[in-house]
Amino acid sequence: MATPVLDKVEAEAAASDHLITVTFRIRRFNPEVSADAVWEDFQLEIDPKERVLDGLHKIKWDIDGTLTFRRSCAHGICGSDAMRINGKNRLACKTLIKDINPAKPITVEPIKGLTVLKDLVVDMDPFFQAYRDVMPFLITKDTNEPTRERLQSAEDRERFDDTTKCILCAACTSSCPVFWNDGQYFGPAAIVNAHRFIFDSRDEAGEQRLEILNDRDGVWRCRTTFNCTDACPRGIEVTKAIQEVKRALITRRF
Amino acid sequence: MKIHKYDTVIVGAGGAGMRAAIESTKRSRTAVLTKLYPTRSHTGAAQGGMAAALANVEEDNWEWHTFDTVKGGDYLVDQDAAEILAKEAIDAVLDLEKMGLPFNRTPNGTIDQRRFGGHSRNHGEAPVRRSCYAADRTGHMILQTLYQNCVKEGVEFFNEFYVLDQLITEVDGVSKSSGVVAYELATGEIHIFQAKAVIYASGGTGKFFKVTSNAHTLTGDGQAAVYRRGLPLEDMEFFQFHPTGIWRMGILLTEGARGEGGILRNKDGERFMEKYAPVMKDLASRDVVSRSIYTEIREGRGCGPEGDHVYLDLTHLPPEQLDAKLPDITEFARTYLGIEPYTDPIPIQPTAHYAMGGIPTNVEGEVLSDNTTVVPGLYAAGEVACVSVHGANRLGTNSLLDINVFGRRAGIAAAEYAHTVDYVELPENPAEFVVSQIEQLRTSTGNERVATLRKELQETMDANVMVFRTEQTIKTAVEKIAELRERYKNVSIQDKGRRFNTDLLEAIELGNLLDLAEVMAVSALARKESRGGHYREDYPNRDDVNFMRHTMAYREVGDDGTESIRLDYKPVVQTRYQPMERKY
Numbered sequence A: 001m002a003t004p005v006l007d008k009v010e011a012e013a014a015a016s017d018h019l020i021t022v023t024f025r026i027r028r029f030n031p032e033v034s035a036d037a038v039w040e041d042f043q044l045e046i047d048p049k050e051r052v053l054d055g056l057h058k059i060k061w062d063i064d065g066t067l068t069f070r071r072s073c074a075h076g077i078c079g080s081d082a083m084r085i086n087g088k089n090r091l092a093c094k095t096l097i098k099d100i101n102p103a104k105p106i107t108v109e110p111i112k113g114l115t116v117l118k119d120l121v122v123d124m125d126p127f128f129q130a131y132r133d134v135m136p137f138l139i140t141k142d143t144n145e146p147t148r149e150r151l152q153s154a155e156d157r158e159r160f161d162d163t164t165k166c167i168l169c170a171a172c173t174s175s176c177p178v179f180w181n182d183g184q185y186f187g188p189a190a191i192v193n194a195h196r197f198i199f200d201s202r203d204e205a206g207e208q209r210l211e212i213l214n215d216r217d218g219v220w221r222c223r224t225t226f227n228c229t230d231a232c233p234r235g236i237e238v239t240k241a242i243q244e245v246k247r248a249l250i251t252r253r254f
Numbered sequence B: 001m002k003i004h005k006y007d008t009v010i011v012g013a014g015g016a017g018m019r020a021a022i023e024s025t026k027r028s029r030t031a032v033l034t035k036l037y038p039t040r041s042h043t044g045a046a047q048g049g050m051a052a053a054l055a056n057v058e059e060d061n062w063e064w065h066t067f068d069t070v071k072g073g074d075y076l077v078d079q080d081a082a083e084i085l086a087k088e089a090i091d092a093v094l095d096l097e098k099m100g101l102p103f104n105r106t107p108n109g110t111i112d113q114r115r116f117g118g119h120s121r122n123h124g125e126a127p128v129r130r131s132c133y134a135a136d137r138t139g140h141m142i143l144q145t146l147y148q149n150c151v152k153e154g155v156e157f158f159n160e161f162y163v164l165d166q167l168i169t170e171v172d173g174v175s176k177s178s179g180v181v182a183y184e185l186a187t188g189e190i191h192i193f194q195a196k197a198v199i200y201a202s203g204g205t206g207k208f209f210k211v212t213s214n215a216h217t218l219t220g221d222g223q224a225a226v227y228r229r230g231l232p233l234e235d236m237e238f239f240q241f242h243p244t245g246i247w248r249m250g251i252l253l254t255e256g257a258r259g260e261g262g263i264l265r266n267k268d269g270e271r272f273m274e275k276y277a278p279v280m281k282d283l284a285s286r287d288v289v290s291r292s293i294y295t296e297i298r299e300g301r302g303c304g305p306e307g308d309h310v311y312l313d314l315t316h317l318p319p320e321q322l323d324a325k326l327p328d329i330t331e332f333a334r335t336y337l338g339i340e341p342y343t344d345p346i347p348i349q350p351t352a353h354y355a356m357g358g359i360p361t362n363v364e365g366e367v368l369s370d371n372t373t374v375v376p377g378l379y380a381a382g383e384v385a386c387v388s389v390h391g392a393n394r395l396g397t398n399s400l401l402d403i404n405v406f407g408r409r410a411g412i413a414a415a416e417y418a419h420t421v422d423y424v425e426l427p428e429n430p431a432e433f434v435v436s437q438i439e440q441l442r443t444s445t446g447n448e449r450v451a452t453l454r455k456e457l458q459e460t461m462d463a464n465v466m467v468f469r470t471e472q473t474i475k476t477a478v479e480k481i482a483e484l485r486e487r488y489k490n491v492s493i494q495d496k497g498r499r500f501n502t503d504l505l506e507a508i509e510l511g512n513l514l515d516l517a518e519v520m521a522v523s524a525l526a527r528k529e530s531r532g533g534h535y536r537e538d539y540p541n542r543d544d545v546n547f548m549r550h551t552m553a554y555r556e557v558g559d560d561g562t563e564s565i566r567l568d569y570k571p572v573v574q575t576r577y578q579p580m581e582r583k584y
């Protein structure tokens, strides 16, 4: 025990409070001011171990209070702050400055495919509508409810574990080229949440959900580009979940 | 300005608000107003679990759970309420399972349970497995499951609506709730919601501390709104400091990590909790562990160049166990510290975590205007409320329970009340306060900045009213808060627009934090004893003779407009258990 502690102490001493200068290049848009979006650069001193969200806060709090973005938990569990950082969808609170090459300007834009309302804030309603459309709740047909819990084996529980992790951040859906071209497509997040119920041994509406996803705007639109899986901050294998839903549609076994 | 009319209005869409909404939507026309999209609420951050004496894995019963809750709260718990909490826990968990919550399972398919600090068999004999959980994502699963069921029930949400004022109308000498005033983030428009019943479920207020596990949005808006209208706040001096927050950031690492076998160590690698709590060691109650950590730090055994933290060591646990039981928190260590918990200890420090105090209610969730009088039409549940089931210190896993039990109760009670009454007339000019507050901030040319004041507030709170308090430190905080409240009058904002003006809302939130910080500090100054989360170095013992009572803080406004805080006290409800010394 003693050795690793000592090593750590030294490592921390070496790394602590070392500030660097970075440029944030942010896509600004405020229809109250102008109909056009513009890029704006901000320079700040920041510890590279801090989050992109910390950088945005520094700008908002010390430089320009009009910069607008959503955030709440600041550690990757509420799903508020998905944005395009250096061209990739990520959570600003889960991305450290040092991990995205701070030597060059860090570009920050709103996620794509949803209407931009102000700066980094987009209209999430169509996203949540697609989610609601897949009936994201447990449906059972029992006429008399059990008095105790329903039983479920640990294996059956494991079957849909991956898709229970979703925080509805929209990083996947807004990274999908099919969704960009056609907002009618349900998008990966809705399919992930359908998967969560289709593969839950307690649920009895799998057929209904599959019918919904069999629709013209459903799973068959997916072209397996894996953007969604790359984007997911929860590490969900989104493409795999979509593939499993496709397979279930063909075999009707789930 | 728009006026809406609903039977029931719920403020907040975290666990408590959505559990209430599921009940009240079935029974009355309900609107849920929430400043965040429901799934963004901080209930989603809860990790460890939800307590219920299901006895799925070993003998247990609700009476033992009641006892643990009362003892854990250092006997400041109202015992009638604790009994309801523990009894209804069982159905609360089973209801969630039926709604679809994916709990971890035992080999025979029932809900699995694990240990958590302070939960014991037979009145303290040995730890008991009482916490129902879903890996270290229990809160996430509760929040998602409740939202899913709100979608199923067709609950009507007004997302990104900030409630900024509570409306009270006097009818025949009785002050009744008549509705709320809300600000719509997208447009800047002001909405009046006239309602027969209003339920506050707006969560905690941890953001007045710097190092905290709480979200940026936990700014005590609900507590501040009712307090400003002359209603009391109960036991605000009691705040829980969780032992294991990530160093400097405050992000929580669940107690479940120590439940799984994790050990706290100082710079010499010593397992120091053996000195402070020989029996329960690292799993002693949260207040005890937090004080022990700070004692190590103060006595020069802290880690790092500044000696300002200690380590949570998980390196002796098998990686498979970490992956299966603690996947999220181990990922936090990797993401935010670049530390691999399989091989390296994690730097931690106590983090401001949970408000035991809040808006006083009875067990039906009805809000009180003094020690006994109910405010007709006004309800509260969840972290914003003080029932009081947590007393001076909340046990881990009892809050996820609280939001479900008392969220449900408040939802039913409010909707049923709404059926029996007519709308109460709105006060004249209901939006007056909010309109002038916003106008003032938008047009102010003062030279104070929100971020600066907030930072100074957080620093003074961390330094003076955190784990250790003395008359001297609390007075320092009271003076500083008074200064900040003065300076707040000169706050100006840069964003003068109407659309998504989060600059404006942060200023309003800061105002709420300042009001509540003052209540906390003043309540703490008057409580000259140590109990649960409130530790006075100058009065290190519990004093049941003088302080076995709840604090009730009221805002008073003098004829000349000067504000002050009046403290009163409320008896503790004791039924079965006589106060004993609390040992772990």
Ligand SMILES: Cc1cc2nc3c(=O)[nH]c(=O)nc-3n(C[C@H](O)[C@H](O)[C@H](O)COP(=O)(O)OP(=O)(O)OC[C@H]3O[C@@H](n4cnc5c(N)ncnc54)[C@H](O)[C@@H]3O)c2cc1C
Pocket: B011, B012, B013, B014, B015, B016, B017, B033, B034, B035, B036, B037, B038, B041, B042, B043, B044, B045, B046, B047, B048, B049, B050, B051, B138, B139, B161, B162, B163, B164, B201, B202, B203, B204, B213, B214, B215, B218, B221, B222, B252, B353, B354, B381, B382, B383, B384, B396, B397, B398, B399, B400, B401, B403
């Ligand atoms: C990191 C962490 C881990 C935890 N782990 C556990 C655990 O394992 N077990 C346990 O029992 N407890 C745990 N707790 C405590 C527990 O999670 C919380 O106390 C509980 O979830 C609070 O729920 P709530 O519904 O009262 O509030 P929240 O979930 O915080 O919801 C508040 C709601 O109010 C809304 N709101 C706030 N202000 C306004 C306003 N002005 N207008 C409109 N809406 C508003 C928000 O939008 C939000 O929807 C943990 C807490 C934290 C921070």
Ligand code: SF4
Pocket: A165, A166, A167, A168, A169, A170, A171, A172, A173, A188, A189, A192, A231, A232, A233, A234, A235, A236, A238
């Ligand atoms: S699947 Fe992943 S990326 Fe998509 S919404 Fe859920 S958490 Fe976000």
Ligand code: FES
Pocket: A070, A071, A072, A073, A074, A075, A076, A077, A078, A079, A080, A081, A082, A091, A092, A093, A094
């Ligand atoms: S702020 Fe919650 S996920 Fe980033």
